[in-house]
Amino acid sequence: MKSATKFLAGLIAFACLAGATSSDNSKLTDRQRALHVLNRLAFGPRPGDVDAVMKDGVNAWIERQLHPDGIADRAVEARIAGLPTMAMSNAQIVKTYYEPVLMARQKANAEAKDGDVDKKDARREFLRDIPFNQRPQVVMNDLLSQRILRAAESDRQLNEVMVDFWMNHFNVFAGKGIDRFLLTSYERDVIRPHIWGHFEDLLLATAKSPAMLFYLDNARSVAAPENRPLLAQRFGRRAMEMNPQLKNRQGGLNENYAREIMELHTLGVDGGYTQKDVTELARVLTGWTITTQRDGGQGAAFIFRPMLHDAGSKTVLGIRFAPGGGMEEGERMIHVLAHHPATAHHIAYKLCQRLVADDPPAALVDRVAAKFLATDGDLRETVRAVIRSPEFWNPKSYRVKVKSPFEYTISAVRAVNARITDPAPIARALQQIGEPLYGAQPPTGYSDKADVWINTGALMNRLNFALALAANKLPGVHGDVVALIPAEEAADASHSVEALAQALTGGSLTEETRSTIKSRIAERNAPAEDPWDNTQLPTVAGLILGSPEFQRQ
Amino acid sequence: MINRRFFLKSSGLALVGGSLLPTVFVRMANAATTKGGKTLVAIFQRGAVDGLNMIVPYGEQAYYAARPTIAVPRPGAEGGAIDLDGFFGLHPSLASLSPYFKDHSAAFVHAVGSPDSTRSHFDAQDFMESGTPGVKSTEDGFLSRAVGAKKEASVSPLRAVALSPAMPRILSGGAGAVAMTNISQFGIRGGANVSGGFESMYAEAVAGTLGGTAKESFEAARILKSADPQKRQPENGAVYPNGPLGNSLRQIAQLIKSNVGLEVAFADVSGWDTHAGEGGAQGQLANNLRNFSDAIAAFTRDLGSRMGDVVLVTMSEFGRTVRENGNRGTDHGHANVMLLLGGGVKGGKVYGKWPGLASQKLYENRDLAITTDFRDIFAELLTKQLAVPSLKTVFPGYEPKLRGVLA
Numbered sequence: 001m002k003s004a005t006k007f008l009a010g011l012i013a014f015a016c017l018a019g020a021t022s023s024d025n026s027k028l029t030d031r032q033r034a035l036h037v038l039n040r041l042a043f044g045p046r047p048g049d050v051d052a053v054m055k056d057g058v059n060a061w062i063e064r065q066l067h068p069d070g071i072a073d074r075a076v077e078a079r080i081a082g083l084p085t086m087a088m089s090n091a092q093i094v095k096t097y098y099e100p101v102l103m104a105r106q107k108a109n110a111e112a113k114d115g116d117v118d119k120k121d122a123r124r125e126f127l128r129d130i131p132f133n134q135r136p137q138v139v140m141n142d143l144l145s146q147r148i149l150r151a152a153e154s155d156r157q158l159n160e161v162m163v164d165f166w167m168n169h170f171n172v173f174a175g176k177g178i179d180r181f182l183l184t185s186y187e188r189d190v191i192r193p194h195i196w197g198h199f200e201d202l203l204l205a206t207a208k209s210p211a212m213l214f215y216l217d218n219a220r221s222v223a224a225p226e227n228r229p230l231l232a233q234r235f236g237r238r239a240m241e242m243n244p245q246l247k248n249r250q251g252g253l254n255e256n257y258a259r260e261i262m263e264l265h266t267l268g269v270d271g272g273y274t275q276k277d278v279t280e281l282a283r284v285l286t287g288w289t290i291t292t293q294r295d296g297g298q299g300a301a302f303i304f305r306p307m308l309h310d311a312g313s314k315t316v317l318g319i320r321f322a323p324g325g326g327m328e329e330g331e332r333m334i335h336v337l338a339h340h341p342a343t344a345h346h347i348a349y350k351l352c353q354r355l356v357a358d359d360p361p362a363a364l365v366d367r368v369a370a371k372f373l374a375t376d377g378d379l380r381e382t383v384r385a386v387i388r389s390p391e392f393w394n395p396k397s398y399r400v401k402v403k404s405p406f407e408y409t410i411s412a413v414r415a416v417n418a419r420i421t422d423p424a425p426i427a428r429a430l431q432q433i434g435e436p437l438y439g440a441q442p443p444t445g446y447s448d449k450a451d452v453w454i455n456t457g458a459l460m461n462r463l464n465f466a467l468a469l470a471a472n473k474l475p476g477v478h479g480d481v482v483a484l485i486p487a488e489e490a491a492d493a494s495h496s497v498e499a500l501a502q503a504l505t506g507g508s509l510t511e512e513t514r515s516t517i518k519s520r521i522a523e524r525n526a527p528a529e530d531p532w533d534n535t536q537l538p539t540v541a542g543l544i545l546g547s548p549e550f551q552r553q
Numbered sequence: 554m555i556n557r558r559f560f561l562k563s564s565g566l567a568l569v570g571g572s573l574l575p576t577v578f579v580r581m582a583n584a585a586t587t588k589g590g591k592t593l594v595a596i597f598q599r600g601a602v603d604g605l606n607m608i609v610p611y612g613e614q615a616y617y618a619a620r621p622t623i624a625v626p627r628p629g630a631e632g633g634a635i636d637l638d639g640f641f642g643l644h645p646s647l648a649s650l651s652p653y654f655k656d657h658s659a660a661f662v663h664a665v666g667s668p669d670s671t672r673s674h675f676d677a678q679d680f681m682e683s684g685t686p687g688v689k690s691t692e693d694g695f696l697s698r699a700v701g702a703k704k705e706a707s708v709s710p711l712r713a714v715a716l717s718p719a720m721p722r723i724l725s726g727g728a729g730a731v732a733m734t735n736i737s738q739f740g741i742r743g744g745a746n747v748s749g750g751f752e753s754m755y756a757e758a759v760a761g762t763l764g765g766t767a768k769e770s771f772e773a774a775r776i777l778k779s780a781d782p783q784k785r786q787p788e789n790g791a792v793y794p795n796g797p798l799g800n801s802l803r804q805i806a807q808l809i810k811s812n813v814g815l816e817v818a819f820a821d822v823s824g825w826d827t828h829a830g831e832g833g834a835q836g837q838l839a840n841n842l843r844n845f846s847d848a849i850a851a852f853t854r855d856l857g858s859r860m861g862d863v864v865l866v867t868m869s870e871f872g873r874t875v876r877e878n879g880n881r882g883t884d885h886g887h888a889n890v891m892l893l894l895g896g897g898v899k900g901g902k903v904y905g906k907w908p909g910l911a912s913q914k915l916y917e918n919r920d921l922a923i924t925t926d927f928r929d930i931f932a933e934l935l936t937k938q939l940a941v942p943s944l945k946t947v948f949p950g951y952e953p954k955l956r957g958v959l960a
Contacts, residue, residue: 457718
């Protein structure tokens with residue numbers, strides 16, 4: 001039954017594909033092509049964008065988007081430069097925003113020592129004394145702001161789509177310990193500079209990032225005592241055994257990161273590694289950790305500590321390391337993982353799932369994986385291979401994906417051409433719709449499949465967000481839907497619906513939906529009793545932004 | 554063994570004595586009210602809770618040998634476990650569940666889990682929720698299939714509810730489950746014409762995921778509006794602890810009391826992935842367990858006699874290594890522990906054959922071995938609590954062995 005269905009689906013897909021080259025009616029129109037790239041390679045069209053892309057030519061637009069460095073984007077960058085933490089290093093952020101919290105804790109502990117004061121109350125008091133602009137929330141607020149502002153307003157739209165993709169692929173959860181202070185540098189210095197380069201460089205940058213080292217515990221993974229000759233030399237083996245404090249401080253192996261780098265970041269869960277490979281790779285990666293101030297410098301940076309590295313021999317994925325190696329072992333394994341065919345397939349699959357369809361055609365994935373391997377993991381070439389594929393342009397792919405909450409909220413903001421002075425309500429809405437930014441706890445990140453996003457509660461929250469946005473009820477997100485259509489169109493109920501539908505969706509609202517809106521809202525009463533006026537426009541816009549068509553991309 | 558049997562006997566005596574026991578819910582065969590049916594409440598501890606520190610095998614020296622810094626001391630010692638049966642003890646943070654074990658309304662199953670060998674959170678959760686360990690192509694969750702297998706003429710759109718922003722795997726599928734985080738805010742904020750506009754738009758225009766989801770949403774919203782569950786405050790002096798699980802369980806209790814036809818409720822609670830600094834009697838895991846225990850105890854107290862119609866069950870994707878790692882934590886393991894609490898549970902017992910912690914008894918020389926498949930426990934819950942007529946589609950290709958955990 002199942003295979004028969006698959007066969008049938010395959011036949012249909014083949015028929016469409018074959019038809020796409022020969023017959024016009026199974027090809028996307030120019031307008032559809034423009035809308036398609038604005039939905040998939042950008043966060044949806046703003047008013048006028050579809051026409052602009054058509055005028056420019058879809059191919060020219062794609063090429064420009066594939067080279068974001070050539071797009072000036074000054075307005076957005078100027079706004080982001082105004083966020084105080086955006087230019088700070090990890091160490092500066094920790095010093096400015098985390099140390100006051102630690103100090104408050106210390107002071108509270110000291111005060112509560114004699115038992116007269118409650119420790120929690122005292123801590124709250126001291127935290128309240130921290131000036132508003134030095135509170136730890138500033139860091140996350142800035143980070144959320146830049147991400148939302150860039151997605152909504154940057155001209156480097158494909159770049160922002162890929163930042164979203166790779167931040168999710170190499171997910172780091174802000175809620176884990178000090179990671180909320182390390183994510184600023186992680187996105188700015190680790191992810192953004194590497195997403196158009198070679199995969200190995202991106203992988204290595206994440207492997208050496210304090211944010212990832214902390215999130216997946218590699219920072220605290222060290223060799224078993226018997227495999228640490230350097231440390232034994234320094235302290236004496238006997239001293240280590242005798243002194244429990246010394247022994248405990250030194251810790252032991254932690255396989256969390258070794259597992260996830262293979263399962264999630266590179267090979268994929270069926271990539272052919274074993275539990276033994278996980279343990280051995282964890283041994284290879286011992287000593288990859290984070291500096292403290294005692295190391296000189298400012299702290300919160302990558303360091304390899306030879307004394308904590310496992311000096312024994314190891315074998316990972318059939319590659320043998322002789323005793324006595326150091327950091328180069330880990331770098332070698334990162335190189336091997338980055339060029340593994342299973343990695344190529346895993347990355348290709350995820351890119352196709354993001355850009356083409358929830359269950360991408362196997363042939364497409366294979367071709368993209370081959371491009372990945374042939375270009376030494378060149379991510380620009382790999383993404384281009386997806387976009388240039390017939391599957392991307394197949395009418396079967398058109399509007400087949402449901403928007404993720406981030407794509408949905410940002411595309412709605414762009415559709416009404418809203419000006420964002422405070423992104424906080426958007427960040428809150430993302431929480432309610434189920435995709436808080438930097439808030440995915442498991443290392444898998446968020447799913448790219450519709451059935452995960454579409455459920456009753458989340459759908460209600462989407463519709464409520466649409467209504468609030470269109471009614472200009474999100475403080476800090478200023479949209480004026482009345483300004484989107486000419487005054488003469490707004491004077492008439494039916495014309496208003498048509499004009500707004502065109503302005504907000506680029507013409508993808510079905511006849512049925514338009515007439516539903518007209519009968520429910522615009523023509524709900526006898527005109528004499530309750531004449532149409534343009535104060536109804538926000539409700540009409542809310543219905544359009546909540547419509548089934550607008551949930552898709 | 555002698556100790557265990559003796560303890561069971563003496564706890565039976567204590568039950569007769571009774572005066573020291575907390576308010577015990579009344580167990581009635583068929584429902585406190587005529588409208589209220591039976592409900593199964595499933596809680597997923599995401600991240601793999603350390604079951605060996607939850608229900609501590611304090612009778613095994615190997616447990617203490619494997620965990621020099623994070624073991625929970627034996628009963629009687631400072632911060633010691635709360636004895637259950639002379640061999641197992643409760644983590645002291647689970648103290649609020651202890652009365653329910655004593656009055657035989659709570660039971661545990663140890664060395665239970667999913668037989669697949671994966672130590673990936675993602676895969677293991679996926680297998681446990683799909684109910685098909687080792688088979689990745691399963692599209693829906695087993696609780697969804699279970700609800701769907703009950704071929705009833707009219708079903709409530711609120712018969713399966715997940716207190717969660719996204720639909721969990723375990724309830725995704727054709728049964729039309731509802732996911733929400735706040736039952737009082739569920740609905741369209743914009744008047745009848747707007748809500749009606751959306752409703753007809755989705756009814757006309759869409760087939761598939763979006764259309765079906767929308768239809769269920771609007772029906773569920775209507776029922777919630779008229780039942781007004783949030784007016785029902787916690788009863789019997791129940792105080793839910795702050796945090797996501799307390800919040801979820803408080804709302805599940807409200808739904809149960811409102812008689813909206815809830816059959817399956819699901820909530821998840823994370824923060825169990827204790828690779829570092831796990832702690833023993835105190836610390837990270839202890840704090841999480843206290844919140845977990847207090848939330849479940851508050852739920853039980855809140856429902857009072859209605860608890861006779863409810864069974865609460867907990868699960869987690871796999872257990873953790875027997876030996877602590879170099880960071881005073883534990884890594885991904887194999888078998889784990891489940892809690893069963895409520896009407897019909899044959900409580901006061903730790904079920905499951907105990908495989909032992911000696912090196913040669915461990916799974917892959919590192920983890921607690923599985924002696925009970927988690928599907929055996931769910932098979933019994935689904936059959937006896939939810940009256941699911943057949944489990945053939947729920948656990949395809951698996952022949953569950955009922956373990957007698959429910960009356």
